[in-house]
Amino acid sequence: MQWGYAPFLYFVAVLGLEAAMQKECRIIEALQNKLTYRQRLQYMKHYFPINYTVNVQFEEVLKAANITRLRDQNVSELSLRYLWLSVNSQVLLKIWAVLLERHPSWEYTQDLCHLFEQLAEEYENYNQGNVDANVQGVVEQVLTGDAGSSQKAVPPKALLDNCVKVMWLLYSESCK
Amino acid sequence: MQWGYAPFLYFVAVLGLEAAMQKECRIIEALQNKLTYRQRLQYMKHYFPINYTVNVQFEEVLKAANITRLRDQNVSELSLRYLWLSVNSQVLLKIWAVLLERHPSWEYTQDLCHLFEQLAEEYENYNQGNVDANVQGVVEQVLTGDAGSSQKAVPPKALLDNCVKVMWLLYSESCK
Incomplete structure (x- = not known):
């Protein structure tokens, strides 16, 4: 490669990353619109039996405090977003798996799963x-459902509450 | 009392019982209309998470086979109806208790509870x-929730399926 091309390629790469971030932010905006408090309350609390819980791995309970701790350990923002995305994709699939197609929360959960799929595709394209x-x-432990991991029974709304709080921490600055 | 009144009082009593049976049959008809297979499937299966169960006492799982056995022991039809009514009133209250007011099965379950209440009132008036x-x-064990009774985890639809099958056994002849 001739050195004369380097600034041009850098410029193209930056443009590509910016376009990717814009697309990521559009998906985040769609997630925000679907994850309002009212909708979480309706689809994940009112439409489930009282005290109903979903079994998830210990690592799938990803709270704002975990993100703060990982930031203190200088884990990159990219890695944190990948963690959040991977954990919540799995969490949503687990909630979806307990619903029949005619359950009134089925379509809502499916929509959220699809938005996370889109986000994962974006991630795969640009940040591998x-x-x-x-x-x-x-992430590998979460994806493979490692049998060694301890399980936790968590109400579906609490899982989505964590999802929203961490989303805000990770994206409120870069997706204003 | 003068003996001359006896046939008249007997006649009045028979009329009263017949009127009571007619009222009972009207409530049974309303229950039948609310407990169709389609509605049981929708409200008690589709609207609950997969494999969801309600904890009931062993005696609250009242199946057609139990009725046949009790009939063989010459237990009166009146007693069998009282048993069915008491058991299913409790079962419905237990299902209702796991639902929040905005759950899509809440109103349906409430309506069934009210119909069973009406039936209990009829029963109290005429058959004590x-x-x-x-x-x-x-019945006393079921009503007091006797701690000595063993518990069973049963899907809500299975509980209402039992309710309907036994209702048919007990009322299909007398409420044609």
Whole structure:
């Protein structure tokens, strides 16, 4: 490669990343619109039996405090977003798996699953290979459903509350 | 009392019982209309999470086979109806208790509870004191939630399926 091309390629790469971020932000906006308090209350609390819980892995309970701790350990924002995206994709699939197609929360949960799928595609296209090794380990454990991981019974609304709080922490600055 | 009144009082009593049976049949008809297969499927299966169960006492799982066995032991039809009514009133209250007011099965379950209340009132007015002692014992255990009774986890639809099958056994002849 001739050195004369380098600034041009850098410029193209930056443009590509910016376009990717814009697309990511559009998906985040769609998620925000679907994850309002009113909708979480309706679809994840009112439409479930009282005290109903979903079994998730310990690592799938990803709270704002976990993000703060990981930031203190200098884990990159990219890695944190990948963690949040991977964990919540799994969490939503687990909630979806307990619903029959005619359950009034089925379509809502399906829509959320699809938005997370779109986000995962965006991620795959632009950010592969830049993930912190520890985060990658946790994500693999979550994805493979490692039998060694302890389980937790958590109400579906509490899982989506965590999802929203962490989303706000990770995207409120970059997707204003 | 003069003996001359006796046939007249008997006649009045028979008329009263017939009127009561007609009222009972009207409530049974309303229950039948609310407990169709389609509605049980929708409100008690589709609108609940997959594999969801309600904890009931062993005696609250009242199946057609139990009725056949009790009939073989010459338990009166009146006692069997009282047993069915008491058991299913409790079962419905237990299902209702796991639902928030905005759950899509809440109103349906409430309506069924009210119909069973009406049936209990009818029963109280006309049939008190004629119940088989063994049946009375079981009903008291069910009503007091006797801690000694073993518990069973049963899907809500299975509980209402039992309710409907036994209703048919007990009323299909007398409420044609």
